[in-house]
Amino acid sequence: MxxxxxxxxxxxxxxxxxxxxxxxxxxxxxxxxxxxxxxxxxxxxxxxxxxxxxxxxxxxxxxxxxxxxxxxxxxxxxxxxxxxxxxxxxxxxxxxxxxxxxxxxxxxLPREVQGPLDTDEVTEIEELCNRHPAVLAEIEKLKLPPGVTVCNDPWMYGTDTPDESRRLFQCFMYIVEVDHPQNNHYSLPCKFSPVFDATTMEFVRMDYLPGGADHQTAETSMWKPVKTIQYAHDLLDEPLRTDLKPYIVQQPEGASFSVDGNFVYWQKWRFRVGFNNREGLVLYNVTYDNRNIVYRLAVSEMTVPYADPRAPYHRKQAFDVGDCGFGVAANQLSLGCDCLGHIKYFDGCRTDAKGNPVTLKNVVCMHEQDNGLQHKHSNYRSDAATVVRNRQLVLQMICTVANYEYIFAYIFDQAANIELEVRATGILSTVPFDNENGATVPWGTNVGPGVMAPYHQHMFSLRIDPAIDGFNNTVYYEDSVPMPEDENNPYLVGYTTEQTVIKKSGTANTDVARHRVFKIRNDNVVNPITYKPVSYKLVTVPSQMLLVNPKAFGFKRAEFATKPIWVTQYRDEELYAAGEFTNQSRKADGVETWVQRNDSTENEDVVLWHTFGLTHNPRIEDFPVMPMEKISVMLRPDGFFTKNPALDVPASAQSFNKSTLHPEPVITSSCCSNISAGSKAKLYKRLD
Amino acid sequence: MxxxxxxxxxxxxxxxxxxxxxxxxxxxxxxxxxxxxxxxxxxxxxxxxxxxxxxxxxxxxxxxxxxxxxxxxxxxxxxxxxxxxxxxxxxxxxxxxxxxxxxxxxxxLPREVQGPLDTDEVTEIEELCNRHPAVLAEIEKLKLPPGVTVCNDPWMYGTDTPDESRRLFQCFMYIVEVDHPQNNHYSLPCKFSPVFDATTMEFVRMDYLPGGADHQTAETSMWKPVKTIQYAHDLLDEPLRTDLKPYIVQQPEGASFSVDGNFVYWQKWRFRVGFNNREGLVLYNVTYDNRNIVYRLAVSEMTVPYADPRAPYHRKQAFDVGDCGFGVAANQLSLGCDCLGHIKYFDGCRTDAKGNPVTLKNVVCMHEQDNGLQHKHSNYRSDAATVVRNRQLVLQMICTVANYEYIFAYIFDQAANIELEVRATGILSTVPFDNENGATVPWGTNVGPGVMAPYHQHMFSLRIDPAIDGFNNTVYYEDSVPMPEDENNPYLVGYTTEQTVIKKSGTANTDVARHRVFKIRNDNVVNPITYKPVSYKLVTVPSQMLLVNPKAFGFKRAEFATKPIWVTQYRDEELYAAGEFTNQSRKADGVETWVQRNDSTENEDVVLWHTFGLTHNPRIEDFPVMPMEKISVMLRPDGFFTKNPALDVPASAQSFNKSTLHPEPVITSSCCSNISAGSKAKLYKRLD
The missing domain is CATH 3.10.450.40 (Nuclear Transport Factor 2; Chain: A,)
Structure with missing residues (x-):
């Protein structure tokens, strides 16, 4: 045809x-x-x-x-x-x-511009590395016992020189002690790391990794066998817990949401679920009770610079959005594993290298959850209480970027709040380290014999394209400050707020000591009771900014991560905080450039970018797989409504919730003989 | 007998x-x-x-x-x-x-020492106020329509003079427009406020409240009828939402916890549930896998100073623990309202004025909850995933302190974390304000016609008596800082941590810009892999500290709220951050005094006090009842174990979780005629 x-x-x-x-x-x-x-x-x-x-x-x-x-x-x-x-x-x-x-x-595109990694390319490099003679020669020197093999994770090649135009990959090598689909090779990193050119598919160089706490490297020598620290359940030495009882979420009448294609309606919220290869989940055209709130909301970029100062680790700086793409890294979720209750999944799509469409099945899941109480008041005179639970709608995407996992959840509630919760989990990026002798380094944590996890930061940029009751908005911040000592403050208890409007594109800092709150308002719509423009506040995550030295490439490539707040005037195509092409970039071409236009941002079509992050100095408890660490940003109405918008949520009632009461043991005051045989046996077993 | x-x-x-x-x-x-x-x-x-x-x-x-x-x-x-x-x-x-x-x-006790409010006393004052001629005379001047009455909330009398030894109550008066057990009188505050002596039961003085934005007061005059802003469901004008479907937590095999009296065992955790009149819920002797973690954990104090600079509001500074008592204010909870699933309740007890015991039924509830994913990793080569959910055990107490509610939840998880989550809800403390003309004040928010909610702070002190693998511990903090520009940092990407041990009793500040982390370690027990003393970290809530002027009584009475971290050497009887007697106190007798001993706190029996809080500049959406605002503090192992302690938690699986799939609509590409009649009707109804 x-x-x-x-x-x-x-x-x-x-x-x-x-x-x-x-x-x-x-x-x-x-x-x-x-x-x-x-x-x-x-x-x-x-x-x-x-x-x-x-x-x-x-x-x-x-x-x-x-x-x-x-x-x-x-x-x-x-x-x-x-x-x-x-x-x-x-x-x-x-x-x-x-x-x-x-x-x-x-x-x-110019020669120095590198596109992101793609799935087929990573597989090709991985295979090239596995069979390359230079690599096989190093593996030979390890003199591995039978059954023990080597694998590699190809990494993007963080920039360390201004004149590199080859497309390079640094392969980190690991010993595979157990042939199992969930073997944790990150527990046994090797001390050599080949570099390949992905265009010519040529071997470029063999890097050797330091073995001790200094920069010294050595020739590859025989591997001293050490046991892998495994996370997979069937590879653990210890038995699994047996005392966790089922916890089932039942929604006998189904979910409270309606879905029509990618359009969702839930509890006065309406929005569209977007999905692209780069950012993954994107929310569009979010309205509440038919009032505009947000035009577009997405995690626009993320960078992970590592603190280990030694070559080649100084090149470890992933841009997980720009270099990889959360969309292509999104897990294909399955029922009953990643969320509870009544689940709706959304699919995505990508191309393969040949141009064939590949469906990304179930990359976004949507479900309701109960988050405890939303509001309660008891009249202490009558003891009459109003109790309303906090039902939420969750849209979740889980991205695997090689060793690491990010769980992104946009959470809507009935009081018109939108939260972005980020959970960091997965496996730490590890390096070899001869620590049997009690050695430690000041930039990492020993997580097992011969293995160390360097400090690093996870810096996220949430791009908020607001539409507070319309598309022209103003961003400002409000500090809480003591009132001066004067006749208006005779008892010295007064405090007030100071507002600073971001009138021109630029940046701002968070300030915990002043309880700085960022707000987005619509100057054209005044709240009839507060007499102030309608607004939403951004509940920020005040975070340590980028620690890398301003002279380093790692700083110049990720300037978005040097300030927590950026405000720009909207322009089409300005979507990504570090620019369109981040892979092997020498400097960013993103918010740090756009703010320099000195555009008017008062009562204009503005975009608010919030950088927040985790300085992640690994705990040993984060290995071999990390209990999630959670951060959360929220958009919260502040003078947008004329009262609590969740007042009309029905009360929490036993007839609806169907909770069960824990049985009371039958115990006489003198002894335990009246406990029923079953519950006594159970009690003793559990307390032993 | x-x-x-x-x-x-x-x-x-x-x-x-x-x-x-x-x-x-x-x-x-x-x-x-x-x-x-x-x-x-x-x-x-x-x-x-x-x-x-x-x-x-x-x-x-x-x-x-x-x-x-x-x-x-x-x-x-x-x-x-x-x-x-x-x-x-x-x-x-x-x-x-x-x-x-x-x-x-x-x-x-000395004459100037005032004990806390008690339930019988508050009722007596309330009744005294309601029938006192001076009050009735003011009510008369309001010329209220038939059926409209007045009620009052007696308030503790915040100190404003060094020589007051009477026991005083300030009654704030409200118009009761509707005779209903959940009428929201806080919507209609009166402009007069009598003061009573609770010992002599004498009327002391009538205070008049400012009507406008300045300090001016006026004689009581006729009430101009205005409608109450109600929160109770049967008093709302608007209909309730009808599209919220049931969400039922089923635990067919019961809970995973065992209880013996006040002793609880759940998922390697063992602890005792304490409860007293002052602090309410207290956790004792918390161990994980039979290792000591915490000796005692409780919210030791809390203060709420208000920012309205005008008399008599400068005296509004509740100490909700010391003046009232979270134990006596704790709600008696009922099945299916305050938590979901399988619930165990604990009772408390108090005396009445006559010395009769009063059982406080169901003041603490305990249940499990699912909190999404705890850890996940997918091997991108094999797509094999380990998914473990985050089951939690929650101990919850909800306290009503007149208008306001606090929800305290201690949350245990399977990765050995203990979280204290505090939710603020209930009704704002309001003041009268003639705002019909568009007036606003710089220290509060209009929340309805004639009613304004002043800015205020909620400052909590969490007292942590740690027992990290033993009872002698050391508190220190760790900052993340760039490495210097030298030969050890040739690429300028290195960062490291700096430790500061709190060797003597004293204070410390939080510091977001340095990613300051507070840790509690046991110098006598070294982790065999990290080679560092075993420790837990305190995930703090960096917060704005007290805004009241240091010269004001409100500052001197609550010095605990002027620094986020206090470390003392343990002494019996040193339990409350602002001292034993806070009601009408002139200055505190708590941590600010105890740190001055300059005790050794290195490898000693130490206590760590964390002050955190909310600067709460009310949103109009917080009225008439406030959607909860949440803050959370966590104790998190950091080098305490040798790997992720939740590795042995069974995987998340559909056979266990029994989730359900949202039905896909049957839609042809050209039109919607194939949607089943029922689902189509439903879809259209919901999208309309």
Whole structure:
């Protein structure tokens, strides 16, 4: 079938909503458009996705939806393609008009621009490394016992020189002591690390890793056997706990949400579930009780610089959004493992290297959860109480980036709050370290014999494109400060707030000592009771910013992580805090550049970027798999409504909740003889 | 029955564990001992409770329990009584030996010392105020319509003069527009506020409250009718939501915990549930896998200073622990309202003014909850995943302090973390404010017509008496700092940690910019892999400290709230951060005094006090009842174990969790005609 005839035949199909994720047929379409435009040239596809629609074209459409007016035409559907020409090795970007099925542009990118890793490429490098003679020669020197093998994790090659234009991978090598699909090779890191060129598929260099606490390296020598610290249940020495009883969430009438494609309606909230290869889960057009709250919400970037000062670890700085992509790293979830209750899953889609669509099944899950009490008051005179529970709607995505896992959950509640909860789990990135003699390093933690986990930071950028009762908003911060000692404050107890409006694009700091609160308001809509513009506050996570020296590449590449708050005037295509191309970048091309425009940001279409993070100095308890560490950011109405918006949530009642009472043991005051035989036996067993 | 014969007859009854809460019979016993010691003197009881047992006497007992050795004799059971002599009006404190049934001491306290409020007293003052002619005269001037009445909340009288020794109450008055047990009178505050002497029951003075934004007051005049903003469901104008589906937690095999009296065993945790009138819920002797973690854990104090600079609001500074008591304010919980699943309740006990024991039924609830994922890792090569959910054990207490509610939850998990989660909810303390004309104040928020909620702070002190693998511990803090630019840091990416040991009793600050982490270690026990002393970290809540001016009484009375971290050497009787008697105190007699001893706190029996809080500048959404605001502190192992202690928790599996899949709508690509009639109707209804 020719492209022309396909155009005709698909014309009657339902066209996607502007915020819908890419469909398999659109990947096929993009490949056909490119192959028609570049006939006969062998291409290798890295990424095919929807290009973000132009906001000014989308707004009339979604406002018509919200106001139930006749819909205007949909904005142009544009597809974004990153690919290589296999004849020249060039790296290209194309934008394609999916409606007219024709290219908008196809351009070759400069030699120093590297696209993100892709799944096929990582597999190719991994296999290349495993069979390369230089690597096999090192493995030979380990003189491994029978059954013990070596594997590798290819890493992006963090920039350490201004003139590198090869596409490089650093492979970290590990000993595989047990042949098991969940063997924890991170427990046994090797002391050599080859570098490969991913374009030419050539071996570049063998790096040797320090063995001790200094920068010294040595020739590879015989491996001294040491047992892997395993996490998989069937590889543990100790038995599993047997005293955990089932805990089942039942929703006999189903969930309280409704879903129509990627459109969700739950408890006065309406929004669209977006998904792309780079950011993964994105929320669009979030309204509450039919009032606009957020235009677009996503984790726009993330960087993980490591503190180990020694080569080649100074190059360990992953950009998990820009270099990898949370979308392509998202776990395909399964029922009953990652959430409880009544679950709805959403799929995503990516291309493979050949341009075939690959469905990413169940990459987002949605379910309700109970989060304890939302509000309660008892009248102490009458003892009459109003108790309302905090039912929440959770949209969750779990990303595996090699050793590590991030769990992102957007949580909506009935009091008009939106929370982003991030859980860090998975396996620490480890390095070899001869610690049998009691050695320690000041930049890491021994987590097992011969293995150390270096300190590192996880720095996230949450991009908030707000729409507080409209698309022109103002960001400001409010500090709580003592009132001066004067006649208005005769008893010296008074305190008040000071407001600072961010009038021009720029940055701001958090300030715990002043209880600094950031708010987004709509100057055009005044609350009839507070007499102040309607607003939402951003409950920030005040965090330590980037520790890397400003002169280092790691700083220049991730300037977004040097300030907690950035405000820019909205521009299409400005989506990613560290810029479009982060892999092997020399400097960022993101918020740090855009704020310099000195745009007006008062009562304008603004974007608020919040950088927050974890300085993660590993605990030994974080190994071999890490109990989650949780951080949470929230958007919370503050003068947006005229009273608690959850007042109309029905009360918590036993008839609805059906809780059960723990049986009381039957015990006389003198002895235990009256305990029923069963419960006594059980009690004794459990207390022993 | 004489006291002597009672001694004989009760000798065979089971004697309480040293950490058990007071029993009704012990209240009766205390009264009998005091009446025998003070024959013929009429007494009024304020508080009868267990006096904290002497730690050096308790340790051998609980260590023998832990090590399953023969038990030594129990420490002496001592009862604590606060009471008044009605003949002289004197306020007294007694300690009584419950084993020998005899007084240890009975002493009259200085005239300026005021005990906490008690339930009977508050009721008496409330009734006195309601019927007092001076109050009735003011009510008369309001010319209230038929059916509209007035009520009052008696408040403790925050100190504003150094020479007040009367026991005073400030009654805040409200208009009751609707006769309903949950009418929200806080919506309609009156502009007059009488002060009473609670000893003489005399009217002291009528205070008039400012009507506008300045300090001006006026004579009481006719009430201009305005509608109450109600929170109770049957008083709302709007209908309740009808689209919230049931969410039922089922535990068909019961809970995973075992309970024996107040002893609890759950998932390697063992502890005792303590409860007293002052702090309410207390945790004692917390061990994990039979290793000591904490000796005693409780919220030791809390203060709420208000920011409104005008009289008489400058006296609004509640000490909810010392002035009121979380134990006596604890809600008597009911099945299916305050928690879900399989619930165990614990009771408490208090005295009434006459010395009768009053059982406080169900003041603590305990249940398990699911908190999402604890850890997960997928091997990206094999896609094999280990998924472990985060089952938690929650001990919850909900306290109503007049208008406001606090929900305290101690949360244990399977990775050896203990979290204290505090939720603030209930009703804002409001003041009258003529805001119909668009007026606002810089120290509060309009929350309705004629009503304003002043800014305030909630400052909590969590007292941690640690026992990290033993009772001698050291507190230190660790900052993350860039490595210097030298030959050890050639690429400028290195960072490291700096430790500061708190060697002498004193204070420390939190420091987000340095990622300051506080840890408690045992210098006598070294982790065999990290080579560092075993430790737990305290995940603090960096908070704005007290805003009141250091010259004000509100500062001197609550110095604990001026620094986030205090470390003292353990002394018996040093339990409360602001001292034993806070009501109408002129200055504190707590941590700020004890740290001045300059005691050694390195490898000693130490106590760590963490002050954290909320600067609460009310949102209008916090009215008429506040969606909870949550803060959380955590004790988290850090080098205490040799690996993740939750590795042996069974995997999350559908066979155990029994989740259900959201049904997919049957939709053809061209139209919706194939949606089943029912689901289509439902979809349309919900999306409309």
């Amino acid at each position: 020719s492209l022309a005839s396909e155009r005709a035949s698909t014309a009657t199909a339902v066209s996607p909503h502007p915020f819908d994720p890419i469909q398999p047929a659109e990947i096929t379409l993009a490949v056909r458009i490119l192959e028609a435009a570049l006939p006969g040239i062998p291409l290798r596809y890295k990424r095919i996705d929807v290009n973000e629609p132009v906001k000014k074209d989308v707004i009339p459409y979604i406002e018509a939806e919200r106001l139930r007016m006749p819909l205007p035409p949909k904005p142009t559907r544009v597809l974004y393609v990153m690919f290589h020409r296999l004849d020249t090795g060039a790296f290209l970007k194309a934008l394609l008009n999916a409606d007219t099925k024709s290219p908008i542009f196809i351009k070759e | 004489s006291l002597a014969s009672e001694r004989a007859s009760t000798a065979t009854a089971v004697s309480p564990h040293p950490f058990d809460p007071i029993q009704p019979a012990e209240i009766t016993l205390a009264v009998r001992i005091l009446e025998a010691a003070l024959p013929g003197i009429p007494l009024r009881y304020k508080r009868i409770d267990v006096n904290e047992p002497v730690k050096k006497d308790v340790i051998p007992y609980i260590e023998a329990e832990r090590l399953r050795m023969p038990l030594p004799p129990k420490p002496t059971r001592v009862l604590y009584v606060m009471f008044h002599r009605l003949d002289t009006g004197a306020f007294l404190k007694a300690l009584l030996n419950a084993d020998t049934k005899s007084p240890i001491f009975i002493k009259e």
